[in-house]
Amino acid sequence: MRPPNRWPLHPYPIHGEAMTSWLGRIAACYSMNARNLLTSTAVGNGTSRPDLDLDPPKELLTELSLRTGVPSETLSRMNMAGWIPWLLDTLEPEEAAFNTYVNEFSIFLKPGIRPPRIVPGWRAWIPKIPYPRACPQCLDDPAREGLYLLWQLPLLLSCPDHGCLLEYCAGVPGEYFVWRTEDPLPRPASEAVREMDRRTGQAINDGSVALPRRTVHAGIWFRLLRTIIDELSCPLSLWGARKTAIESMWDACGEPARGGLAKWQALEELPRNKQGSLLTGTAHIIQALQEGALPGYGTSSDLFLPEPERLVDPGTRPQPKTAAKLSGLELVKEALDRALEDARHNPETAQALLGFATYGRTDTATLDTLTQRMVDLGIPAEYLSHKLLGQPSTAHKISDG
Ligand SMILES: [Zn+2]
Numbered sequence: 001m002r003p004p005n006r007w008p009l010h011p012y013p014i015h016g017e018a019m020t021s022w023l024g025r026i027a028a029c030y031s032m033n034a035r036n037l038l039t040s041t042a043v044g045n046g047t048s049r050p051d052l053d054l055d056p057p058k059e060l061l062t063e064l065s066l067r068t069g070v071p072s073e074t075l076s077r078m079n080m081a082g083w084i085p086w087l088l089d090t091l092e093p094e095e096a097a098f099n100t101y102v103n104e105f106s107i108f109l110k111p112g113i114r115p116p117r118i119v120p121g122w123r124a125w126i127p128k129i130p131y132p133r134a135c136p137q138c139l140d141d142p143a144r145e146g147l148y149l150l151w152q153l154p155l156l157l158s159c160p161d162h163g164c165l166l167e168y169c170a171g172v173p174g175e176y177f178v179w180r181t182e183d184p185l186p187r188p189a190s191e192a193v194r195e196m197d198r199r200t201g202q203a204i205n206d207g208s209v210a211l212p213r214r215t216v217h218a219g220i221w222f223r224l225l226r227t228i229i230d231e232l233s234c235p236l237s238l239w240g241a242r243k244t245a246i247e248s249m250w251d252a253c254g255e256p257a258r259g260g261l262a263k264w265q266a267l268e269e270l271p272r273n274k275q276g277s278l279l280t281g282t283a284h285i286i287q288a289l290q291e292g293a294l295p296g297y298g299t300s301s302d303l304f305l306p307e308p309e310r311l312v313d314p315g316t317r318p319q320p321k322t323a324a325k326l327s328g329l330e331l332v333k334e335a336l337d338r339a340l341e342d343a344r345h346n347p348e349t350a351q352a353l354l355g356f357a358t359y360g361r362t363d364t365a366t367l368d369t370l371t372q373r374m375v376d377l378g379i380p381a382e383y384l385s386h387k388l389l390g391q392p393s394t395a396h397k398i399s400d401g
Contacts, residue, residue, distance in 0.1 A: 007041070010068040014146040016204065019052040019078040021147035024172030026068070033175055043067065053149060054126070055081040055091055078149060080126060086207075086219045087150075088124035098122045098266065105220075105227045106298030108285065113238055114230060119266045124226060125153045131272045133166035135159035136185040145173045150204060154267055154275035155225070157283070158189035160201025165189050168272070190253070196283035200225070212290070212306045224300060228282045229267050231298075232259060245294050246285075253284040343379045350374070350383035 009029035013022045023034035030037060035049070043063050052060075056079055065072040076082040081091055089101060098119040106114075133151045138144045138159060150156065151166055158165050164186035171177040179185065189197070199209045203218035216224070236257060239246045250257040259270075259278035267275055288294035289304050296304070343350040358370050375381045 005041070005067065006069065007067045010070075013070060013074060013078060014144055014148075016148045016150065017078060017146040018149040018152065019056060019075070020049055021172050022078065023052065024175040025146060028172075028174035034172075041067070053079050053152065055079060080149070086217075087155075087222050088126070091123055091126075093121040093123070095120075097124070101223060102227055102230045105224055105300045106231075107224065107228050107301050107304070108231045108289070108294075108296045108298055109234065109238055110297045111299055114234055117264070117266070119269075122266055122268060124268075125155050125222070126268060127152075127154055127275070128269050129271075131275075132169055134169045135162055135164060135166055136179075137162040137164055139173055139177075147172060154270075154272075154279060155222070156197050156200055157193045157276065157279050158197045160197050160204075162186065163189055163194045190280075190283070192253070192283040192287040193280060196225075196279075196286060211303045213303050216303065224303070225282060226267070227298075227300075228285065229278050232278055232281050232285065233261055233264055233267070234258075235264075242294065245288075249285055249288055249294060250281060253280050255280050340377055340379070343374075343383070347383040350379045351385070353379070354384050 007026065010026050011022075011029070020034060023037065027034045027037035032040070034052075037043075043060065061072045061075045064070070064075055080088070084090060089097065094100075095118055099116045101124050103111075103114065103116070130152055131154075132147065134147055135151070135158075138148075138161070156166060165188070167185055167187075168180035169178065170180060199211075199221065203209045203221040207218045208215050209218065209221040236243050236246060247257055255277040259281055260274050261270075265274075267278055270278070285294060286304060289296050289301060290306075292305075295301070339349060339353055343353050354371060354374060357374065358367055361367055361370070371381075371384050374384055
């Protein structure tokens with residue numbers, strides 16, 4: 001095995017960066033593009049550019065690790081295969097893949113209302129046609145001048161850190177890069193979109209998302225989101241009495257009802273404007289659910305609602321249990337407590353208790369010890385005499401002096 005030939009210049013990958021972006025930045029150090037870099041150094045064996053971000057061969061990752069010193073575990077998170085099973089179950093085209101992923105949960109529509117679908121070649125979140133996007137504010141920061149892997153997916157509308165919309169672009173910073181819009185950048189996202197994407201950012205970075213009821217694993221968050229998108233892709237007739245409310249929601253967020261779909265299609269197969277509409281609708285319907293403006297009938301809708309307030313009547317105090325509700329042990333303890341209380345004032349009760357406690361004992365040391373324990377419980381010593389046991393009637397005579 002030949003020794004690794006380390007590339008002299010190799011900027012470290014940014015956390016979350018896509019493989020193509022990182023290789024483009026390395027190649028720019030040598031005034032070439034990523035393809036030329038890989039070919040000229042015989043790395044990658046002709047791996048195509050889309051494969052680099054999807055599922056590059058393990059040998060390529062090993063080779064890149066040797067060339068740069070970046071651990072292969074870090075490199076494996078820079079492509080979609082590294083996000084299995086959090087973001088998606090598999091990259092293999094499986095007939096049941098769609099139903100497995102999208103029908104595990106229900107949020108707005110009752111379970112079973114959405115018909116099962118077969119979507120050939122479907123892979124969760126991975127668009128049929130990729131639309132590269134980037135955050136203008138991230139790219140203004142020299143420390144973050146790379147393209148993030150998950151910016152490529154119809155999963156985020158805005159940058160979770162900056163709250164501005166992700167914008168369509170081409171190329172890789174350092175290599176060749178242009179924005180695909182004439183609009184002044186950055187453009188702010190709506191509050192509902194920022195909140196949805198803040199949670200998605202939390203899922204990506206922390207591995208979990210804090211929802212009002214409980215914290216859920218990132219994998220659950222991605223599936224909840226994809227489920228809501230599918231619910232919104234269904235015909236409005238499935239929404240029953242909430243049809244008008246759902247139409248108002250679409251109006252309020254400035255998008256066409258059902259995200260502009262004339263018939264059901266999977267998000268991943270849609271053109272980018274319809275993907276954007278469905279994601280915007282998802283953000284706004286989550287906000288409507290949380291604010292109580294639109295109820296969810298699915299089994300997981302409660303996750304988005306605050307815990308119900310538990311009202312406690314301030315006048316209510318715990319009531320003593322009635323005799324009927326006391327257990328045998330509780331009854332004995334209660335009787336003993338009553339006897340002890342009486343013995344503190346009544347010599348006859350005190351002497352009777354001493355007789356009970358010392359029953360069967362005859363040696364003086366044990367009798368003295370047990371007597372002292374009863375004194376410790378607050379019974380006057382003068383009420384107690386084991387010498388007089390068996391003559392309770394004389395006990396009070398002691399106290400009389
Ligand atoms: Zn940003």
